[in-house]
Amino acid sequence: MITDMHDIIMFSKEFLLHPTTVSSIVPSSKALSSTIIDKANLKNAKVIFELGCGSGAITRDIVSNLSDGAVFIAFDTNQTFTKIVKRKYPGVIVINDFAENVEKYMKQYSIDKADVIISSLPWAAFSHVAQSRLLRIIYRILNPGGSFLTYIYLHTFVFPSQNRFRKILNRKFKTINISNAVWANLPPAAVIRCIR
Numbered sequence: 001m002i003t004d005m006h007d008i009i010m011f012s013k014e015f016l017l018h019p020t021t022v023s024s025i026v027p028s029s030k031a032l033s034s035t036i037i038d039k040a041n042l043k044n045a046k047v048i049f050e051l052g053c054g055s056g057a058i059t060r061d062i063v064s065n066l067s068d069g070a071v072f073i074a075f076d077t078n079q080t081f082t083k084i085v086k087r088k089y090p091g092v093i094v095i096n097d098f099a100e101n102v103e104k105y106m107k108q109y110s111i112d113k114a115d116v117i118i119s120s121l122p123w124a125a126f127s128h129v130a131q132s133r134l135l136r137i138i139y140r141i142l143n144p145g146g147s148f149l150t151y152i153y154l155h156t157f158v159f160p161s162q163n164r165f166r167k168i169l170n171r172k173f174k175t176i177n178i179s180n181a182v183w184a185n186l187p188p189a190a191v192i193r194c195i196r
């Protein structure tokens with residue numbers, strides 16, 4: 001409980017220091033994380049990437065649902081967060097770098113494709129160019145049949161940048177579904193699952 005509170009305070013501090021990249025004042029809730037994990041089918045995944053792991057709110061549930069021998073790599077640009085996630089989950093490869101550089105690390109770890117990519121990246125804060133570039137990379141590195149999961153905050157639904165993001169997803173992926181609203185999250189969110 002005290003650890004949770006410490007986590008929340010530290011997360012909120014990072015939000016105040018980097019509001020655009022962190023984008024949420026508190027870590028994702030258990031309800032949001034469970035909705036993602038329910039849709040991710042991690043049992044059958046051999047390679048999993050998490051983009052924007054933050055302080056590890058979703059990382060925790062990914063780790064506890066990994067199958068034996070699965071490779072899991074988590075990325076975040078924020079050094080405070082990556083240090084914490086490394087300490088909490090010593091078995092996870094945690095990279096302090098932009099998600100955009102994922103292919104560099106795939107080469108380093110001799111990984112060809114990913115089966116599941118879980119993203120917490122703040123899409124609504126990204127330019128059109130940045131959204132397109134990152135989604136091209138995500139599509140390229142996903143195995144056919146692989147899943148890309150992300151979530152969007154409901155209040156950003158009307159933002160032009162969010163609208164653009166969903167249009168790119170619709171153009172790229174063959175199957176897309178969106179969960180019911182997860183109200184037990186601050187801010188409320190919905191999970192999008194795209195299948196390549």
Ligand SMILES: C[S@@+](CC[C@H](N)C(=O)[O-])C[C@H]1O[C@@H](n2cnc3c(N)ncnc32)[C@H](O)[C@@H]1O
Nearest residue numbers: 021027028052053054057076077078098099120
């Ligand atoms: C909304 S927070 C989510 C954190 C955590 N996954 C959670 O659910 O509580 C978004 C995270 O994405 C990270 N981030 C933003 N842009 C990034 C990028 N281009 N590459 C990697 N991480 C990024 C931020 O530092 C932040 O930790």
